[in-house]
Amino acid sequence: MTTAFNSVFLYRKVRRVNLITLSVVGSALFLQVPASAISIRVSPIGAPLMIALFIALGLPSALGFGLSSGLPVQESVAARRIRRYDAVLVASSVCAFLALGAIGALVSAGFNAAAVGDTYLIAARALMTYLGWLLVARCIVGWRTASIAPALYLLAVGVFGFADETAAAGWAWIGLPANDGWAWACTWILLGLGTALWAFRPNWSIEVRAA
Amino acid sequence: MLRILPAVWLTLPTLILSILYVTKAIYPNNYGVAATAGATSSMAFLVGFVAMTAAWEAARLRRGGIWEAPHTRSRLDITIIAVTPSILLGAVVLLGTVVDASVYGQAGMPEIRIVAVGFVAICSWSLVGFLAGLRLPMSVSLPSMLLAPFLWFAFVPALPVEWLRHLSGMYRDCCRIGADIAPAALLAGLIMNVTIIVAALYAIGALRMRWSRIAATAMFVTGVMVSSAFAWNVGPIPEIARDPSALRCTEVGGTGLCLWPEHDSPTQLFRPTLTAVIVELARQDLPIPGRWSEELASATSVDTLTLDLWKSDPDSIRWSIAQGLAPWPACSKIPNTSFSDIPIDVLRGWWFTAMGGSEAMLQENLGWLIAEPSAFGVPPIKELYGTVGAASVASRVAWLERLTSLVAECQSPDDYSVQ
Numbered sequence: 001m002t003t004a005f006n007s008v009f010l011y012r013k014v015r016r017v018n019l020i021t022l023s024v025v026g027s028a029l030f031l032q033v034p035a036s037a038i039s040i041r042v043s044p045i046g047a048p049l050m051i052a053l054f055i056a057l058g059l060p061s062a063l064g065f066g067l068s069s070g071l072p073v074q075e076s077v078a079a080r081r082i083r084r085y086d087a088v089l090v091a092s093s094v095c096a097f098l099a100l101g102a103i104g105a106l107v108s109a110g111f112n113a114a115a116v117g118d119t120y121l122i123a124a125r126a127l128m129t130y131l132g133w134l135l136v137a138r139c140i141v142g143w144r145t146a147s148i149a150p151a152l153y154l155l156a157v158g159v160f161g162f163a164d165e166t167a168a169a170g171w172a173w174i175g176l177p178a179n180d181g182w183a184w185a186c187t188w189i190l191l192g193l194g195t196a197l198w199a200f201r202p203n204w205s206i207e208v209r210a211a
Numbered sequence: 212m213l214r215i216l217p218a219v220w221l222t223l224p225t226l227i228l229s230i231l232y233v234t235k236a237i238y239p240n241n242y243g244v245a246a247t248a249g250a251t252s253s254m255a256f257l258v259g260f261v262a263m264t265a266a267w268e269a270a271r272l273r274r275g276g277i278w279e280a281p282h283t284r285s286r287l288d289i290t291i292i293a294v295t296p297s298i299l300l301g302a303v304v305l306l307g308t309v310v311d312a313s314v315y316g317q318a319g320m321p322e323i324r325i326v327a328v329g330f331v332a333i334c335s336w337s338l339v340g341f342l343a344g345l346r347l348p349m350s351v352s353l354p355s356m357l358l359a360p361f362l363w364f365a366f367v368p369a370l371p372v373e374w375l376r377h378l379s380g381m382y383r384d385c386c387r388i389g390a391d392i393a394p395a396a397l398l399a400g401l402i403m404n405v406t407i408i409v410a411a412l413y414a415i416g417a418l419r420m421r422w423s424r425i426a427a428t429a430m431f432v433t434g435v436m437v438s439s440a441f442a443w444n445v446g447p448i449p450e451i452a453r454d455p456s457a458l459r460c461t462e463v464g465g466t467g468l469c470l471w472p473e474h475d476s477p478t479q480l481f482r483p484t485l486t487a488v489i490v491e492l493a494r495q496d497l498p499i500p501g502r503w504s505e506e507l508a509s510a511t512s513v514d515t516l517t518l519d520l521w522k523s524d525p526d527s528i529r530w531s532i533a534q535g536l537a538p539w540p541a542c543s544k545i546p547n548t549s550f551s552d553i554p555i556d557v558l559r560g561w562w563f564t565a566m567g568g569s570e571a572m573l574q575e576n577l578g579w580l581i582a583e584p585s586a587f588g589v590p591p592i593k594e595l596y597g598t599v600g601a602a603s604v605a606s607r608v609a610w611l612e613r614l615t616s617l618v619a620e621c622q623s624p625d626d627y628s629v630q
Contacts, residue, residue: 151357
């Protein structure tokens with residue numbers, strides 16, 4: 001019993017669960033800031049949209065940091081299924097963000113009737129996209145630098161994704177309207193690809209290969 | 212060494228991206244200051260790569276235990292050696308982008324002052340990135356250093372506090388051809404970035420000062436205040452009027468025509484087109500200002516048409532003239548003024564037609580009004596222009612003066628017909 005408690009405690013400490021929890025709560029709270037009215041332009045008018053996209057980056061970065069901690073070589077051959085703990089950690093933090101954000105969106109909509117619901121949906125979609133990029137990048141560059149991938153994508157969207165300032169390009173789907181089918185399809189495909197790579201090729205990682 | 216430096220790998224792709232971005236972001240207007248200032252718009256993402264690669268180097272030194280080990284070189288030397296590749300990345304890309312903007316903009320020599328401030332900004336962010344790499348884990352420092360400059364260069368200028376945008380060292384809003392970069396804006400950017408350099412060097416541990424923490428904080432606060440003081444009075448666009456003695460002026464049938472040297476070369480169409488337009492309008496006895504000039508409008512610009520020329524084809528020149536002859540009135544800037552811009556568009560379209568402008572350009576600019584005039588409370592535009600053109604000189608002039616005076620008072624005419 002003590003061993004199990006110690007191992008969970010150690011896991012929480014190594015994976016920076018406290019930081020991840022803080023990023024979930026902080027991101028969900030920031031999304032409720034009244035400035036987050038929806039607008040689909042990267043301009044002074046559109047700043048709240050980009051703010052939502054930046055807020056959504058917090059959790060994947062924290063997850064990347066937490067999952068990069070520890071000893072990947074040893075974990076890949078450990079008796080305990082560390083990967084299952086990691087999967088639970090990722091799934092629970094994402095679900096917590098979605099739940100807290102949804103509650104906040106409903107509460108905010110009741111107060112000021114702003115389209116905060118759309119902002120929440122866009123942030124949720126962006127979060128899933130970033131997670132997908134994180135999981136795909138893990139196979140190429142390892143956990144330690146995988147969080148560059150979602151940041152690079154966000155930078156590319158911010159700089160090049162709104163060429164005509166009226167709508168985001170197809171590849172910059174995180175900037176498309178909340179109900180855009182193409183954007184959600186891309187999001188689910190990327191997340192599915194990243195999850196599949198993580199689930200079925202857990203040792204496809206530069207840190208493990210280098211050992 | 213070169214093999215493991217990310218700054219080396221990233222130089223060429225960043226340069227290509229930067230050139231592509233600037234080519235879409237700026238428009239050729241033959242003016243070196245504007246081209247150089249427009250080139251600095253790529254700093255929004257270029258500096259992110261500079262800071263990220265510096266953070267990478269710092270993380271390498273930290274994780275390898277090299278930074279904490281005793282060494283013969285000073286920390287300042289080690290820092291400079293480590294960030295030099297990142298600074299070179301930034302310098303090469305910035306210079307390449309500036310040269311491309313000057314060539315693409317047909318602008319001649321770049322404005323060196325703007326490039327110098329941009330280089331200092333690159334140095335400051337390389338040190339900030341180095342500091343982040345030393346203090347934070349890679350999974351946090353790399354993405355944050357990639358995005359923090361984007362927030363600084365793209366978001367801060369978008370804030371309603373206008374003077375903040377002059378602190379960054381990016382001057383993408385500058386300058387019309389009649390304007391020069393404001394020295395106060397350059398100083399604000401320079402001082403702010405030097406302040407960041409000093410503060411970063413201190414935080415890295417590369418700079419020792421007496422009463423260290425207090426001195427560093429005081430220097431930082433002073434630097435921010437001084438740079439803000441310079442930026443405070445600049446206004447939303449970092450420009451000042453150019454010296455009008457550089458204008459090249461000629462007389463066209465009693466009307467003075469003054470152009471800047473960048474628009475007055477033998478191969479350009481500005482002067483020939485403007486001369487032809489002045490002659491044509493004078494032939495029609497239309498009331499035109501006695502002086503046409505590219506210098507910025509000022510309180511002393513009485514009876515002067517301020518030209519804002521940026522495209523060099525004859526139709527675009529004519530449309531720019533039409534915009535100058537039917538400008539937005541001062542009363543439209545007063546808050547809560549209900550003002551319709553339809554009369555201005557009608558006037559501009561008429562002037563453009565009177566100058567012999569093409570049907571295609573008229574359609575491009577006023578196609579929405581031509582298609583559904585009744586939706587905007589005007590008669591069919593082409594018929595109106597034909598009627599006005601066929602009327603007597605006195606009627607035509609009276610029609611122009613009536614509409615112009617109503618627009619000047621932010622009013623719309625009840626009746627657009629010629630009387």
